[in-house]
Amino acid sequence: MDNLEKLIVLAGGRIKCLRCTAKAKGSQTQCRKAALRISRTQKCRLHGGKSKGPVTAEGKRKSAIAPLKTGRFTKEAILRDSSSRVTLRQLRDAMVVLAMAQGMKKLRGRKPAAYIPIETLQDVWEMKLRDALQRMERVKPDEEKIIL
Numbered sequence: 001m002d003n004l005e006k007l008i009v010l011a012g013g014r015i016k017c018l019r020c021t022a023k024a025k026g027s028q029t030q031c032r033k034a035a036l037r038i039s040r041t042q043k044c045r046l047h048g049g050k051s052k053g054p055v056t057a058e059g060k061r062k063s064a065i066a067p068l069k070t071g072r073f074t075k076e077a078i079l080r081d082s083s084s085r086v087t088l089r090q091l092r093d094a095m096v097v098l099a100m101a102q103g104m105k106k107l108r109g110r111k112p113a114a115y116i117p118i119e120t121l122q123d124v125w126e127m128k129l130r131d132a133l134q135r136m137e138r139v140k141p142d143e144e145k146i147i148l
């Protein structure tokens with residue numbers, strides 16, 4: 001296997017470049033095309049010379065953020081939007097429970113993932129308590145968190 005030619009001369013001796021190191025299955029002869037310059041394994045484009053993507057952790061991290069344009073559809077953004085939709089829906093439920101909204105129609109459509117319906121006065125109280133705790137966590141992130 002090590003008797004492969006490393007270089008190939010093309011264009012009547014005017015171009016000297018790396019040679020594809022692929023071999024034919026039957027005849028065991030080496031491919032006569034030039035290897036791609038980006039190829040890690042010194043192969044031509046027909047023998048899989050193109051990149052197989054990032055290998056190192058650093059490269060993978062870079063690649064993951066490369067196509068990010070607006071950030072509207074990142075996991076964090078989707079979760080943030082979802083949590084604000086949960087809040088809005090629960091506030092609306094609370095208004096109905098507290099008889100603040102008369103003639104308000106029932107909301108239609110898909111409910112956000114973390115949505116818990118507010119149906120009783122007890123639910124309203126717990127929602128309010130959760131909200132207050134979240135606010136405290138935002139204000140004092142270093143202090144010990146209170147868990148319900």
Ligand SMILES: [Zn+2]
Pocket residue numbers: 020021022031032033043044045046047
């Ligand atoms: Zn080849």
